[in-house]
Amino acid sequence: MDELQTHREFFESLVCPRDRSSLEPTGSYLMCEHGHKYPIVDGIPVLLLGDKQQTIEIAEASLAAASQFAEGVSPVDALFTSTLGISEDEREGVLAEADEISDIDPVVRFMIGATNGLLYKRLIGTVTEYTIPELRLRPVQGGRLLDVGCNWGRWSIAASRLGYRVVGIDPSLGAVLAARRVSRQLGAAAQFVVGDARFLPLADDSFDTVFSYSVVQHFSKENAHLAISEMGRVLKRGGECLVQMPNKWGLRCLFHQVRRRFRVPVLFEVRYWTLSELLQTYSSMIGPTRLSVDCFFGLGLQASDSHLMPFGRRCVIVLSERLRHLSRSLRVLTSVADSVYVASVKTQFSPPSGGPVCR
Numbered sequence: 001m002d003e004l005q006t007h008r009e010f011f012e013s014l015v016c017p018r019d020r021s022s023l024e025p026t027g028s029y030l031m032c033e034h035g036h037k038y039p040i041v042d043g044i045p046v047l048l049l050g051d052k053q054q055t056i057e058i059a060e061a062s063l064a065a066a067s068q069f070a071e072g073v074s075p076v077d078a079l080f081t082s083t084l085g086i087s088e089d090e091r092e093g094v095l096a097e098a099d100e101i102s103d104i105d106p107v108v109r110f111m112i113g114a115t116n117g118l119l120y121k122r123l124i125g126t127v128t129e130y131t132i133p134e135l136r137l138r139p140v141q142g143g144r145l146l147d148v149g150c151n152w153g154r155w156s157i158a159a160s161r162l163g164y165r166v167v168g169i170d171p172s173l174g175a176v177l178a179a180r181r182v183s184r185q186l187g188a189a190a191q192f193v194v195g196d197a198r199f200l201p202l203a204d205d206s207f208d209t210v211f212s213y214s215v216v217q218h219f220s221k222e223n224a225h226l227a228i229s230e231m232g233r234v235l236k237r238g239g240e241c242l243v244q245m246p247n248k249w250g251l252r253c254l255f256h257q258v259r260r261r262f263r264v265p266v267l268f269e270v271r272y273w274t275l276s277e278l279l280q281t282y283s284s285m286i287g288p289t290r291l292s293v294d295c296f297f298g299l300g301l302q303a304s305d306s307h308l309m310p311f312g313r314r315c316v317i318v319l320s321e322r323l324r325h326l327s328r329s330l331r332v333l334t335s336v337a338d339s340v341y342v343a344s345v346k347t348q349f350s351p352p353s354g355g356p357v358c359r
Contacts, residue, residue: 006165010191013167013206017047017199028070038201039070041080044176046194047201055198055223056268058085059171062194066173079107080174086114093125104128105185107178108152115151115175117214117300119313130182132157133302135211136292136341137242139163143208146234148197148227149215153179153190159211160188167202169195198226202234210235213244214300218268225281232286235346241286243342244294248272250338252298270299275335278342286344293327294339296320301339 014023016032023030031037038047046066061083081091090110097106113121141163147156150168152175159166170176176192183190195201210231216224231241246253265271282289295301297316306317327333
């Protein structure tokens with residue numbers, strides 16, 4: 001499938017996140033038959049719902065910036081750093097490197113700690129290569145994959161390398177624009193849209209695979225249920241949903257819960273789930289579900305990045321990998337893993353999702 005046809009397929013699969021009706025371009029907006037309109041920024045549709053409470057502040061910043069752009073107001077900076085959710089010092093670092101010639105996109109260079117996990121904070125502003133992880137899915141030439149919470153696109157690019165035709169979605173306009181730049185730089189076949197995981201602006205049964213990493217774990221249980229239901233809705237019958245989630249009884253996860261005295265999490269803090277809760281939730285909302293280990297001793301550890309780490313952290317990753325492999329035969333280890341993958345298959349009898357937001 002050529003690039004033009006892929007681009008056309010992408011826009012045809014977009015729907016109004018309010019009522020799931022089709023969208024048509026009207027100037028610098030996409031508009032549905034019921035009059036709901038959504039801005040387009042440099043070819044990127046911004047399909048967020050302004051009248052809904054957002055799961056993260058950057059969504060509000062993305063809405064504001066996109067609306068101003070569509071009305072002809074020049075952005076404060078072309079990289080939309082106000083929508084990245086990073087510190088002021090990091091924003092200044094991004095802008096300082098924006099005009100420099102570099103192999104690494106400035107947004108990625110300064111977002112790596114926020115996107116890849118705490119283990120990567122030492123690489124902020126200094127990372128010299130793109131940290132593209134190993135995606136634990138079988139290669140599917142031409143299969144459509146939705147990356148929910150794609151940020152700067154590392155998992156989208158990993159999926160593209162396995163032969164998938166990828167759509168990445170994220171509430172950060174600046175991150176999505178960076179994802180498009182990086183995917184083009186690396187020759188990855190991916191399309192991107194700004195949107196909300198709870199109200200996916202995508203047609204029913206339109207993806208062979210849905211993937212999400214380090215996203216649903218930050219949602220309240222109510223919002224998580226909405227997002228999981230939406231993933232099931234856009235998944236084709238027989239398609240697989242693979243989502244990374246934290247284990248409440250993981251060793252490192254327990255440490256973090258003790259440190260915050262088991263209080264109720266707020267804002268974008270991690271919510272911890274029991275394994276039985278994960279199995280019950282995903283099975284009821286999507287279909288038959290199984291669990292496997294992602295990593296131990298933290299969230300987001302990737303063996304593919306171990307060469308970027310100092311010796312001590314490299315040893316942690318090596319031990320995590322050895323335990324992960326051992327967990328395949330010694331299943332009890334899964335109960336103390338910190339990060340797990342939840343794999344669900346949408347069956348013919350999967351329950352439908354909740355219906356449109358409004359008409």
